[in-house]
Amino acid sequence: MLVEIGQGTLLLTYVNNPTEPVETGDLVWVPVRKQLHAGLVMAERPEPPAGVPKQQLQTVKKLILKGAFSRVWRQLIGWCAEHTHTSQLQVLRTALPPGLLGQRAGNHKLPQGRRQLWVERQPHPCTQQDVTERQQHLLHCLDRHAPQGCWLKDLLQDSGCSRAPVENLVKAGLLMMEHRHHIAPEQPQLQPSGSGHTPETPQRLTPDQSRVLASLTAPTGLPTGGGREVLLWGITGSGKTEIYLQAAAFWLAQGRDVLILCPEIGLIPQLLDRCHRRFPDRVLSYSSHLSDGERRRTWEHCRHGGPWLVVGTRSAVFLPLARLGLVVLDEEHDPSYKQEAPMPCYHARDVARHRTQQDGACLLLGSATPSLESWRRCRAGPCQLLRLKERVAGGQLPAIRVVDMRQELARGQRTAISRPLRDRLETVCGRGEQAVVFVPRRGYSPFLNCRSCGEAMMCPHCALPLTVHRHHGPGAHHDVLRCHWCNHRQPLQTHCHQCGSRAFKPFGIGTQRVVELLQQQLPGLRLLRYDHDTTRGKDGHRRILEQFARHRADVLVGTQMLAKGMDLPNVTMAVVLAADGLMHRPDLRAQEQALQVFFQLAGRAGRGMKPGEVLVQTYAPEHVVVRSLVEGCYDRFLNQEMESRRRHGLVPYVRACLLRLSGASARTTANGAALLAAHLSPRLHHRRWTVVGPAPAPVARVARRSRWQLLLHGPEGPLPLPPGQELRSVLPRGVDLTIDPDPMHL
Ligand SMILES: Nc1ncnc2c1ncn2[C@@H]1O[C@H](COP(=O)(O)OP(=O)(O)OP(=O)(O)O)[C@@H](O)[C@H]1O
Ligand SMILES: [Zn+2]
Numbered sequence: 076m077l078v079e080i081g082q083g084t085l086l087l088t089y090v091n092n093p094t095e096p097v098e099t100g101d102l103v104w105v106p107v108r109k110q111l112h113a114g115l116v117m118a119e120r121p122e123p124p125a126g127v128p129k130q131q132l133q134t135v136k137k138l139i140l141k142g143a144f145s146r147v148w149r150q151l152i153g154w155c156a157e158h159t160h161t162s163q164l165q166v167l168r169t170a171l172p173p174g175l176l177g178q179r180a181g182n183h184k185l186p187q188g189r190r191q192l193w194v195e196r197q198p199h200p201c202t203q204q205d206v207t208e209r210q211q212h213l214l215h216c217l218d219r220h221a222p223q224g225c226w227l228k229d230l231l232q233d234s235g236c237s238r239a240p241v242e243n244l245v246k247a248g249l250l251m252m253e254h255r256h257h258i259a260p261e262q263p264q265l266q267p268s269g270s271g272h273t274p275e276t277p278q279r280l281t282p283d284q285s286r287v288l289a290s291l292t293a294p295t296g297l298p299t300g301g302g303r304e305v306l307l308w309g310i311t312g313s314g315k316t317e318i319y320l321q322a323a324a325f326w327l328a329q330g331r332d333v334l335i336l337c338p339e340i341g342l343i344p345q346l347l348d349r350c351h352r353r354f355p356d357r358v359l360s361y362s363s364h365l366s367d368g369e370r371r372r373t374w375e376h377c378r379h380g381g382p383w384l385v386v387g388t389r390s391a392v393f394l395p396l397a398r399l400g401l402v403v404l405d406e407e408h409d410p411s412y413k414q415e416a417p418m419p420c421y422h423a424r425d426v427a428r429h430r431t432q433q434d435g436a437c438l439l440l441g442s443a444t445p446s447l448e449s450w451r452r453c454r455a456g457p458c459q460l461l462r463l464k465e466r467v468a469g470g471q472l473p474a475i476r477v478v479d480m481r482q483e484l485a486r487g488q489r490t491a492i493s494r495p496l497r498d499r500l501e502t503v504c505g506r507g508e509q510a511v512v513f514v515p516r517r518g519y520s521p522f523l524n525c526r527s528c529g530e531a532m533m534c535p536h537c538a539l540p541l542t543v544h545r546h547h548g549p550g551a552h553h554d555v556l557r558c559h560w561c562n563h564r565q566p567l568q569t570h571c572h573q574c575g576s577r578a579f580k581p582f583g584i585g586t587q588r589v590v591e592l593l594q595q596q597l598p599g600l601r602l603l604r605y606d607h608d609t610t611r612g613k614d615g616h617r618r619i620l621e622q623f624a625r626h627r628a629d630v631l632v633g634t635q636m637l638a639k640g641m642d643l644p645n646v647t648m649a650v651v652l653a654a655d656g657l658m659h660r661p662d663l664r665a666q667e668q669a670l671q672v673f674f675q676l677a678g679r680a681g682r683g684m685k686p687g688e689v690l691v692q693t694y695a696p697e698h699v700v701v702r703s704l705v706e707g708c709y710d711r712f713l714n715q716e717m718e719s720r721r722r723h724g725l726v727p728y729v730r731a732c733l734l735r736l737s738g739a740s741a742r743t744t745a746n747g748a749a750l751l752a753a754h755l756s757p758r759l760h761h762r763r764w765t766v767v768g769p770a771p772a773p774v775a776r777v778a779r780r781s782r783w784q785l786l787l788h789g790p791e792g793p794l795p796l797p798p799g800q801e802l803r804s805v806l807p808r809g810v811d812l813t814i815d816p817d818p819m820h821l
Contacts, residue, residue: 076105076114076135077167086117086164088124092135102143102175104136111136113175115144117163142193142253143378145224147433148395154429159419160799160814166419170393172361172370194241195224197251206249209240214249218435225398227252229330275352277321284314287461291318291439292325302432306407306449307441309463310472311678312642315441316346317467319403320353322439323384327357331400331436332377333384336423338409340364340388341616342640346405347386354384361387361394364613389414392423392430399434402427406639407440407449408671410664413819416735420815424449443678444671444709447717448727466682473649473680473687475705477696491584491652492592493692501597503648504629508685510648511641512589512632513676515656517606518542519588520581523556523567527576532568534558538776541565543581544608545591554581561778589632589652605633638676644683649676654693658700661773663725663821670700670712677704726821732794733818734785734802735772738810741781745769747810748783754805755785758797764789773820786821 076087089105097103097116105114114135123129152170156163196217206214216234217225231238244250280288291305309315323333335350337343340362350358359373377383377394385394389412392402404412404424412423424440431438440449440458452458466472478493488494503510522540523532531540541556541563554567570577581588586606593602603623610616616636623631624643631637657669673691681687693701703712721728734751738744748769756766765788772782789795794816796802803812 076103077117077164078105078107078112078114080107080112087114088120088127088132089114090129090132090134091119092137095138097135097138098142100142100144100146100149101138102140103138106133106136113139115167117149145395145397151393151426151430151433155419155421155426158425158429159421159816160794160796161419162799165417166421169390169414169419169421172374173367175371175374192227192252192254193224194227194230194250194252197249206244206247207240209236210244210249212236213240213244217250225330233330273352274355275349277324277353278314278317280317280321281314281465281467283463283465284318284467287463288318288321288325290459290461291322291437302428302434302436302438304428304431304438304452304458305440305461306445306453306458307439307461307463308445309441309443310466311443311675312466312470312682313443313463314467315405315443315463316349319405319439319441320349322401322403322437323350323354326400326437327354327382327384329400330382331398332382332396333401333403334391334394334396334399334427335384335386335403335405336391336412336427337386337388337640338406338411339636339639341610341636342405343386343388344614344617345620345640345642350384350386357382357384359383359385361385361391363388389423392426399430399436401437401439402431403439403441405441406675407442408444408446409639410668410819413817415815415819416813418813418815420813420818422817444674445713447667447713447720450713451717451727468684470681470684471686472707473647473677473689475677475689475691475707477701477705478690478692479696480692480694490592490596491589491692492596496650496690496692497596499648499688499690500593500600500630500650503688504597504600507645508647509623509626509628509643509645510630510650511637511646511676511679512593512630512650512652513637513672514584514586514589514632514634514652516542516583516585517587517608517634518557518559518585519545519554519591520585521583522581524580524582525571525574525576526578526580528571528574530571530573531582532556532579534561534563536561536563536777536779538774542585543567545587560774584653586632586634593630593632600630601628603628603631605631605637607634607636610636635672638672638679641679642682643679644685646679647681647685647687649678649680649687649689651676651689651691651693654691654698654701655695658693658695658698664819666700667712667716670703670709673700673704674709726817728791730789730791730794730816731818731821732787732796733815733821734787735813735815736769736783736785736806736810737777737780737813738807739780740809741776743807744781744783744810745771747806748785750805750807751802751812752785754802755787755796759787759789759795762789762795764795 076089078085078087091097099116099119101116103114103116104111123132152163152166156166213234213236217230245252307315319335326333337346343362347360359376361370361373377396382398385391404427407424414421428438449458453460478495483493500510520543523543534541537558537560539560541558544555544557545552555564556567557564586604590602590604593600603619605619610619651673658666677689680689691701736744736748752766752769759766767786769783769785772784775782799814806812
């Protein structure tokens with residue numbers, strides 16, 4: 076029994092309830108220290124665990140929900156645990172909505188619903204006997220429309236059969252049938268607050284879009300049970316979203332559920348609005364914007380009724396949708412699909428792929444700038460490639476102009492806003508059009524230097540400089556220092572703690588600073604800021620985007636969230652204020668990711684009838700990333716990068732795994748890393764894996780904890796790691812270990 080107590084989750088053993096026996100997958104009440112807690116039955120065993128006398132075990136109190144978790148869903152959790160080297164408990168903690176387990180007897184209101192008959196394939200059929208034609212037809216209907224099972228009444232309706240052949244199949248051991256609670260979809264969720272949606276009809280597809288949709292929905296001829304994977308590589312503004320929606324309509328019409336994942340919470344409101352307009356009553360959402368109760372409700376709805384269209388972020392990939400037909404990963408290249416911490420360090424794309432294979436569903440990966448991993452899967456075979464090479468309205472991709480900041484400097488221009496940028500912004504906004512300006516960092520400036528000794532102000536808890544944030548009061552402003560990693564805040568000091576000097580200078584630029592500079596240099600411009608600090612709260616993203624869409628501002632200055640998904644016809648200019656920071660990060664994927672962001676950002680300009688333009692400020696105009704952007708050659712970049720990775724034996728041609736250690740004591744953590752390396756090396760060597768390190772992590776201390784890491788490299792295939800328990804037993808007390816297979820940052 077899995078029981079959540081306080082912050083932790085435990086696996087406990089109970090005696091089954093004699094009057095109302097419970098089974099694997101049921102949600103039940105169990106006593107823990109004289110209080111009732113909700114628990115999930117994970118497995119049934121004939122005997123108590125070794126060494127535990129049966130009379131010491133307590134008894135299951137009461138059933139809450141029969142069959143709360145299906146066999147297929149539990150298999151998914153098991154697979155994910157194995158794949159991420161995590162316990163099933165930890166995967167469940169990520170996969171379940173907050174507060175589903177736990178001690179909440181009072182407010183634990185799960186919808187009860189009516190009891191109805193549920194039919195599914197017997198997982199291990201024990202007979203091989205012949206079936207009649209009618210029975211064959213029934214099995215075929217079930218496999219095609221509901222491989223995970225369905226309500227008896229739906230199956231009868233779907234197949235046009237009577238109940239007798241179903242019962243015979245149950246007798247023959249090919250099907251199983253049981254009572255479950257069926258919750259009618261009386262109140263599908265929850266339209267976003269304050270938005271009355273006018274229904275919307277599908278758009279007439281362009282010939283290119285029609286071709287893509289036709290191949291997506293064509294019968295595959297795949298044997299039942301197999302999944303299918305498609306990469307939709309469509310340039311920005313080529314109408315991918317419309318294809319997602321029409322593909323969703325196709326699967327919904329067949330009674331199958333559809334899941335659309337977005338990499339970032341800021342993208343959800345717009346997409347959700349469109350889905351609500353297109354499919355009133357069918358739409359659910361699941362992201363951390365929702366309250367615990369709302370998330371639990373979505374979860375519950377997923378198990379019943381439907382078919383649903385769910386829009387969500389990463390963890391929505393675990394929702395218990397029973398008849399999954401289509402999973403879309405929009406912006407599939409986005410690194411936010413990977414969970415870095417806490418464990419399980421899973422990639423939503425891998426989980427989605429496994430699910431779609433399990434359920435005989437379609438996985439649709441959409442991007443204007445596909446990841447190297449997905450591109451490789453296309454070339455190697457398992458993934459089908461569909462392309463959209465034109466913008467919907469036949470509009471051109473915007474022209475890209477590079478401003479060489481070295482020349483600007485030589486001309487005596489010392490500010491971050493170059494002359495060409497100032498001129499273009501003035502012209503564009505003077506015409507009544509709008510611009511977006513991308514700045515990689517938020518805040519006023521990324522760090523504060525002492526002018527006398529050069530010392531940067533560091534966070535007292537982390538090995539990182541503090542960021543300057545400016546607060547504007549009436550008529551005055553004051554600065555505070557903040558750590559973006561541990562949230563530490565402190566007032567600006569008046570003198571340097573190293574040399575006593577009072578001369579401080581903020582270094583580098585963040586979004587706040589750019590707004591201030593633009594205000595000074597183009598006083599008439601109306602500006603809005605779009606970053607983590609200005610989009611707090613439930614409707615934060617929607618609020619700012621709506622203001623901008625209503626032309627309450629001429630320029631939107633923001634971080635990466637600006638680059639994604641925004642579809643505003645009046646935006647004709649996109650600006651990369653400082654390209655260099657992103658391109659030169661010490662990371663294997665730095666170039667690929669920088670180019671992805673730049674292409675995405677460029678794609679925001681000129682989406683309507685008016686042509687767009689892009690301006691990139693950089694000190695390295697001849698850099699391969701800048702050149703690829705200017706020439707519009709993402710393909711070429713991808714192929715060259717892939718060839719270079721192959722030649723040098725780098726991911727994705729090899730596998731990697733990062734072992735991250737952290738502990739309060741620097742010495743003990745370093746010691747732990749060395750012990751772990753010594754323990755692993757012989758075993759890994761044997762399997763042709765190598766250990767790089769131990770080394771301090773790139774950020775060697777966060778929130779007062781030291782961080783070390785071991786990087787493992789080896790041939791493709793399974794990770795030759797012993798179980799996490801064995802690894803942890805090598806470590807000194809107080810040192811934590813995170814296992815991150817296929818890490819995004821190398
Ligand atoms: N068949 C169509 N007819 C008319 N307009 C369309 C059609 N398909 C899409 N559009 C419109 O074209 C615009 C761009 O489409 P969409 O946002 O789907 O592109 P996208 O490929 O998802 O772009 P990005 O990758 O940049 O987010 C939208 O305003 C959309 O409403
Ligand atoms: Zn800190």
